[in-house]
Amino acid sequence: MSRIAYFGPRGTFTEQAARALAPGEELIPVETVRQALTTVREGGADAACVPIENSVEGVVPATLDALSESTALVAVAEAILPIHFSVLTRHGGGEIRTVASHPHALAQVREWLEANLPGAHPVASSSTSAAAVGVLDGEFDAAVCAPVAAEHYDLEVLATEVADVGDAATRFLLVRPPGELPEPTGADRTSVVAAAVNRTGTLAELLTALADRGINLTRLDARPTRSNFGEYRFFIDFEGHVAEPRILDALTALRRHCRNLRFLGSHPRADGIRSTVEAGAGNDDFVEAAVWADAVRKGELA
Numbered sequence: 001m002s003r004i005a006y007f008g009p010r011g012t013f014t015e016q017a018a019r020a021l022a023p024g025e026e027l028i029p030v031e032t033v034r035q036a037l038t039t040v041r042e043g044g045a046d047a048a049c050v051p052i053e054n055s056v057e058g059v060v061p062a063t064l065d066a067l068s069e070s071t072a073l074v075a076v077a078e079a080i081l082p083i084h085f086s087v088l089t090r091h092g093g094g095e096i097r098t099v100a101s102h103p104h105a106l107a108q109v110r111e112w113l114e115a116n117l118p119g120a121h122p123v124a125s126s127s128t129s130a131a132a133v134g135v136l137d138g139e140f141d142a143a144v145c146a147p148v149a150a151e152h153y154d155l156e157v158l159a160t161e162v163a164d165v166g167d168a169a170t171r172f173l174l175v176r177p178p179g180e181l182p183e184p185t186g187a188d189r190t191s192v193v194a195a196a197v198n199r200t201g202t203l204a205e206l207l208t209a210l211a212d213r214g215i216n217l218t219r220l221d222a223r224p225t226r227s228n229f230g231e232y233r234f235f236i237d238f239e240g241h242v243a244e245p246r247i248l249d250a251l252t253a254l255r256r257h258c259r260n261l262r263f264l265g266s267h268p269r270a271d272g273i274r275s276t277v278e279a280g281a282g283n284d285d286f287v288e289a290a291v292w293a294d295a296v297r298k299g300e301l302a
């Protein structure tokens with residue numbers, strides 16, 4: 001049985017994602033995203049489940065930062081969960097003066113809180129279920145949680161299906177130390193983090209390396225390197241799998257334009273959306289062109 005560290009404590013959306021991505025495996029809740037990755041890096045777990053991006057609030061910065069530090073980990077699978085919250089309080093609890101949750105969660109229920117708990121002061125907690133623990137401990141009066149939190153903690157459910165944006169969703173990754181990659185499926189995602197050289201046009205060069213090969217981007221985020229003010233790392237997700245000649249060709253081009261390029265994995269997309277392949281940019285086109293160039297080099301073609 002594999003051990004999967006996940007962003008906890010018990011009752012987070014991330015736990016739900018871990019159950020979907022690693023059914024039947026041993027799940028180990030830890031307090032932060034960074035701790036989940038550190039547990040894997042130090043051999044305390046075989047893989048980690050962490051949130052990466054939300055359709056309303058965008059990327060989870062803690063995950064990007066933790067993925068780019070220390071030793072490399074690669075994503076081998078992803079899950080996308082619909083996000084609607086439950087609001088939990090203590091049984092027989094009185095006035096609700098504080099309502100706690102993860103900042104991403106609070107941002108997704110701002111309008112609901114204004115309309116339904118206008119007097120309550122929002123407080124950030126490390127995760128949605130950490131807020132539930134805080135309510136149990138008397139630290140806060142209400143928590144905005146994943147529905148599953150109500151199964152773990154003896155709290156009263158004040159409201160369910162809470163969400164300002166009805167079809168909000170979060171994407172989660174299962175990451176583990178580098179090893180055998182998942183097989184390509186035709187509907188895959190590849191991720192890298194690029195530390196580009198700080199000079200005019202480097203980001204344009206990276207994007208052009210992908211565009212020239214007809215590769216569609218699915219996400220682009222920048223995070224500060226934390227060492228030199230104004231210097232950034234670029235997190236780039238794009239369609240395709242490194243086992244495909246066109247993607248491998250793009251990766252080697254990216255490598256030439258970067259001070260440092262970290263490969264963060266190639267894995268099947270949870271939404272099953274197949275890669276768009278432009279005319280002349282298919283894997284066969286790359287293979288055929290390489291065969292042709294090889295023949296030219298050997299003097300077999302004029």
Ligand SMILES: O=C(O)C(=O)C[C@]1(C(=O)O)C=C[C@@H](O)C=C1
Pocket residue numbers: 007011012013014015051054060083102104105126127128129146170
């Ligand atoms: O706190 C949780 O329950 C999480 O799994 C984290 C997280 C996030 O980081 O976005 C996941 C989904 C929701 O959007 C709110 C919080």
